[in-house]
Amino acid sequence: MTAVFAKTPMLTDAVLHYCPGCTHGIIHRLVAETLDELGAGERAVGVAPVGCAVMAYNYFNCDFIQAAHGRAPAVATGVKRARPECAVFTYQGDGDLAAIGTAETVHAAARGENITVVFVNNAIYGMTGGQMAPTTMPGQVTQTSPYGRDPKTAGYPVRVCEMLATLDGTAYCERVAVDCVKNVRGAKKAIRRAFENQLEGKGFSLVEVLSSCPTNWGMTPSGALEWLRENMMPYYPLGVYKDKA
Amino acid sequence: MMSEKILIKGNEAVAEAALAAGCRHFFGYPITPQSELAAYLARRMPKVGGTYLQAESEIAAINMVYGASAAGVRCMTSSSSPGISLKSEGLSYLAGCDLPAVIVNVQRGGPGLGSIQPSQADYFQATRGGGHGDYHIMVLAPGGVQEMYSFTVRAFDLADQYRMTVMLLTDGILGQMMEPVLPSAPADGGGGALCDKPWAVGGGSGKRGRNIINSLYLKPSDLEKTNIERYEKYKTVETDGQMSDGYLLDDAEVVVAAYGASSRIAKNAIDEARSRGVRAGLLRPITLWPFPKKAFAKAAEHARAFISLEMSMGQMIEDIELAIRCSRPVTLCNRVGGVAPEPGQVLEAVLNA
Incomplete structure (x- = not known):
C-alpha cells in the first residue's frame, strides 16, 4: 500500500488541546510542513505567545520559547540577533499581537527584523473565555462586549496587514484564511514564502491567518467558517499587502 | 586585554567590563542617568562584531535579553529606576525559566517619574525581585568605578554559574563620576568564552533533542516542585554568595x-x-x-x-x-x-x- 498522507515529522505526537472545529490545528500543520519542506526544522526556534497557542511548544518538533504576553517579536529578535542562522518564528493570536504586543509587532517590522510571524486572527480572546479582541468585528457579541462591539465606545478593529504594509521595514505581509481547501492551500503558500524570505535574509515577514473560534463565537465549526466568510472577509480582505521582492 | 589604569566614567566602566566579559548583545532604551552606558556600547559593539539594539521600550529590551539569553549568549540591558519597573515582567520570566542575564540599574529618585538625581530607593524592588511570583535575583552593589567594572565582569560569571539574573544596583553618583580603573581579567581569561549551555535553544535540535524554554506549568504540583528546586539553588547562593x-x-x-x-x-x-x-x-x-x-x-x-x-x-x-x-x-x-x-x-x- 502506498502512503498518501502522513504525519509531518515537525509535529510531535502530543494530542492538541484545541477545541473541536478550531483552525489552530490546520495552521500548526502548515507551519510544520513548511519547516520540513525547507529542511529548516533543526535550526528552527519557535516563540509561543500567551493565548490559545501558549503550549505550541508541545506540538512543534523544534526548539521553542514561551514568551510573555505580546512580547514574542522582541523575544524572537533576541534569538535572531544571537543566532542569525536559525529560522526564528513567532506564532501569535490577535490579543497577543495586536493589543498588548502592538509595540513589539510594529517595531520588529519597522526594524525589518529578519523573522517570520504567523498571526492567527480569530477576532476574539479564546483562552480567557471569549473577550473582545482588537480585531473583534463591530457589533460582535463577546463576553466583554455583551451588547455587541460598539465602535463609539470600543473603537474599531485593527487591520494589521494594512498597518504594517506602510512600514518600510516590512518585507512581506499577506492575509490568508483557512476556511476552505483552496484558501488552506493559499495559506500554505504564504507561510512558505514568509519562511523563505527569512532564509534568504529578506527581512520581516508576516502572514495573517483568518481563523475561527466556534467555542467562543457560540457556533458550529461549519457555521463559524460561514460567519468568517460573511463577516470577517469583507472587513479583512485576503491578499498580499506588501511584497518587497 | 588592557592592563593599565584608565580614567573612565562609572557607566562607561560597566559597558567596557561587559565587553571584557564576552557580552556581545546589548538591548537598551534611553533613560537618564544611565545613558552613557548605552551610548558607549552603541559605539563599541559594531567594532567587535556585537549587537547594540535600541529597543522600542524597556519591556521590549528585557524580552530581547530573554530571547538572546535563551539562545545561549551573554547579554545585558541597563536602565534606571522607572525603566526597571517596566522590566520587572521580564525579570520574573527570566527567573521562571532559569535564564542567566545581567541587568544594570543606575538608580534615580522616585516614586513615579521622581527625579534624575541619584537615589537608593529601589532596594526593596531589587532585593525582593520586583516582578511577580516566588523568585530572587542576585544584587551586586559597587562602591566605586573600579567595582563598577569588576562587579560587572563578576555578574556575568555569577549569572551563568547559577543560571539567574544578576543585577548591578548602582546610582547616578557612581554612574556619572570618573575614577581610575584597572581593568581586571575576567574569569574566563578574557576571551569571553561561554560556559557550556546545553539547555539553550538555537540549532541542533535533531542531535540533542529539542530544548524548550518555558515557565508555564499546568499541574500545580509540577510548579510547586520546580519552585522548591529553584529555592534549593537560592539556598546555595545565600550560603556561598554573601559578600561584604x-x-x-x-x-x-x-x-x-x-x-x-x-x-x-x-x-x-x-x-x-x-x-x-x-x-x-x-x-x-x-x-x-x-x-x-x-x-x-x-x-x-x-x-x-x-x-x-x-x-x-x-x-x-x-x-x-x-x-x-x-x-x-x-x-x-x-x-x-x-x-x-x-x-x-x-x-x-x-x-x-
Missing part, C-alpha cells in the same frame, strides 16, 4: 551600614568619629541579595548600635534588623529624593548612637 566589605570594622562599637555611594560618604564620617574617640566602623554590603547576614551577625558581637545610612526612606534597615535579629538598636540616617547625605549628618548620627 569592612572599614575599621573589627573593633567598631557603632557600625554604619551603607552600600554604593552612601558608603563613600560614611567613610568620611567614620574617620571624624574615630578622631573624636568613638570607635565607629563601616560594614558595606556588596551583595544586597543575598544579604551578608553572617557579617552583620559577627559585627553585632562587638557593636552596641547600628546605623543604616541610605538614600531611601529606610529599606535596607529591615534587612539589618533581621540579620541581627533586632539584638541591637538600628537607626536610620538618610536623605531621599535625589539628595545625598552629608558626612556631618552621618557623624551626628554616630555620635548620638
Whole structure:
C-alpha cells in the first residue's frame, strides 16, 4: 500500500488541546510542513505567545520559547540577533499581537527584523473565555462586549496587514484564511514564502491567518467558517499587502 | 586585554567590563542617568562584531535579553529606576525559566517619574525581585568605578554559574563620576568564552533533542516542585554568595551600614568619629541579595548600635534588623529624593548612637 498522507515529522505526537472545529490545528500543520519542506526544522526556534497557542511548544518538533504576553517579536529578535542562522518564528493570536504586543509587532517590522510571524486572527480572546479582541468585528457579541462591539465606545478593529504594509521595514505581509481547501492551500503558500524570505535574509515577514473560534463565537465549526466568510472577509480582505521582492 | 589604569566614567566602566566579559548583545532604551552606558556600547559593539539594539521600550529590551539569553549568549540591558519597573515582567520570566542575564540599574529618585538625581530607593524592588511570583535575583552593589567594572565582569560569571539574573544596583553618583580603573581579567581569561549551555535553544535540535524554554506549568504540583528546586539553588547562593566589605570594622562599637555611594560618604564620617574617640566602623554590603547576614551577625558581637545610612526612606534597615535579629538598636540616617547625605549628618548620627 502506498502512503498518501502522513504525519509531518515537525509535529510531535502530543494530542492538541484545541477545541473541536478550531483552525489552530490546520495552521500548526502548515507551519510544520513548511519547516520540513525547507529542511529548516533543526535550526528552527519557535516563540509561543500567551493565548490559545501558549503550549505550541508541545506540538512543534523544534526548539521553542514561551514568551510573555505580546512580547514574542522582541523575544524572537533576541534569538535572531544571537543566532542569525536559525529560522526564528513567532506564532501569535490577535490579543497577543495586536493589543498588548502592538509595540513589539510594529517595531520588529519597522526594524525589518529578519523573522517570520504567523498571526492567527480569530477576532476574539479564546483562552480567557471569549473577550473582545482588537480585531473583534463591530457589533460582535463577546463576553466583554455583551451588547455587541460598539465602535463609539470600543473603537474599531485593527487591520494589521494594512498597518504594517506602510512600514518600510516590512518585507512581506499577506492575509490568508483557512476556511476552505483552496484558501488552506493559499495559506500554505504564504507561510512558505514568509519562511523563505527569512532564509534568504529578506527581512520581516508576516502572514495573517483568518481563523475561527466556534467555542467562543457560540457556533458550529461549519457555521463559524460561514460567519468568517460573511463577516470577517469583507472587513479583512485576503491578499498580499506588501511584497518587497 | 588592557592592563593599565584608565580614567573612565562609572557607566562607561560597566559597558567596557561587559565587553571584557564576552557580552556581545546589548538591548537598551534611553533613560537618564544611565545613558552613557548605552551610548558607549552603541559605539563599541559594531567594532567587535556585537549587537547594540535600541529597543522600542524597556519591556521590549528585557524580552530581547530573554530571547538572546535563551539562545545561549551573554547579554545585558541597563536602565534606571522607572525603566526597571517596566522590566520587572521580564525579570520574573527570566527567573521562571532559569535564564542567566545581567541587568544594570543606575538608580534615580522616585516614586513615579521622581527625579534624575541619584537615589537608593529601589532596594526593596531589587532585593525582593520586583516582578511577580516566588523568585530572587542576585544584587551586586559597587562602591566605586573600579567595582563598577569588576562587579560587572563578576555578574556575568555569577549569572551563568547559577543560571539567574544578576543585577548591578548602582546610582547616578557612581554612574556619572570618573575614577581610575584597572581593568581586571575576567574569569574566563578574557576571551569571553561561554560556559557550556546545553539547555539553550538555537540549532541542533535533531542531535540533542529539542530544548524548550518555558515557565508555564499546568499541574500545580509540577510548579510547586520546580519552585522548591529553584529555592534549593537560592539556598546555595545565600550560603556561598554573601559578600561584604569592612572599614575599621573589627573593633567598631557603632557600625554604619551603607552600600554604593552612601558608603563613600560614611567613610568620611567614620574617620571624624574615630578622631573624636568613638570607635565607629563601616560594614558595606556588596551583595544586597543575598544579604551578608553572617557579617552583620559577627559585627553585632562587638557593636552596641547600628546605623543604616541610605538614600531611601529606610529599606535596607529591615534587612539589618533581621540579620541581627533586632539584638541591637538600628537607626536610620538618610536623605531621599535625589539628595545625598552629608558626612556631618552621618557623624551626628554616630555620635548620638
